[in-house]
């Protein structure tokens with residue numbers, strides 16, 4: 001396969017306008033309407049389409065330029081191009097895929113892969129989010145969730161046919177799986193083909209549809225699913241339950257992704273695997289030191305405030321934080337941050353004691369202009 005630029009007959013630096021012009025000219029020249037039956041020209045037409053699909057899309061073009069031409073417009077292969085991407089990314093792609101199906105429909109790879117594909121239904125992934133309590137995120141738990149899933153119809157076993165009913169040729173498309181449709185496009189009148197909506201492209205339908213799934217092969221159910229939430233899970237992380245998404249028909253079942261949202265705690269602040277709490281102490285405790293009880297996620301703990309503790313001092317309780325995900329016996333720390341409360345109001349007696357303290361430490365306290373102290 002030659003280089004995409006030479007297929008379109010343009011220079012490598014050609015503008016998008018030149019690419020478009022050249023494409024139109026060539027698409028016209030090799031249009032199957034004019035080259036009826038000429039296989040070589042059919043191939044050429046396909047090549048031109050594919051080259052245009054890449055070069056008309058700045059992103060694809062850039063990718064192509066970067067990776068060179070060894071992959072050729074065969075795409076699908078080493079270049080990471082998937083023709084299906086084009087249909088999604090490329091403006092007006094619908095028209096082109098229709099062209100492909102119209103002229104090369106039954107025989108082209110695209111047409112074939114489509115009809116085989118439609119017989120199988122891939123199981124879709126399901127994504128949900130689950131709010132859990134702060135402590136549940138620390139210790140883990142088994143959560144039960146109600147989930148709407150699409151499962152294979154147990155009544156027809158996924159065939160879509162009522163028990164005992166035969167599978168017959170679809171009358172709507174006469175077994176072709178596609179319906180031809182004439183439409184006007186910029187290249188003139190085109191025959192486009194659409195997937196037959198009666199048989200979904202299979203060309204075959206059950207004589208009588210399964211009454212449970214109405215021939216859809218699957219139906220939705222409400223199921224209760226147990227999700228094991230591991231200890232130490234962080235907010236925002238997802239748990240994947242393989243095969244618990246929607247069930248596929250002749251294809252893999254989808255997965256279920258449960259995104260965990262951890263509710264904030266009123267008492268604890270988590271940072272990584274450490275837990276922080278604030279602890280308010282009095283000036284007296286800060287000066288004299290004390291032994292107090294604080295709450296950790298693992299229960300009450302006695303800690304010692306050393307004499308002369310400053311505001312903001314951190315006391316670290318090793319291993320009393322959050323279990324490290326997937327590492328048994330390893331836990332973060334609990335960190336107590338001391339907050340010294342300065343009393344706003346003191347009694348007369350307290351004032352006296354403070355003044356005595358001031359005298360003791362050689363401080364001469366002045367009443368100030370407002371005289372509030374006295």
Ligand SMILES: [Zn+2]
Pocket residue numbers: 153154155156157158159160161210211212213214215216217218
């Ligand atoms: Zn059924």
Ligand SMILES: [Zn+2]
Pocket residue numbers: 170171172173174175176177178196197198199200201202203204
């Ligand atoms: Zn049909």
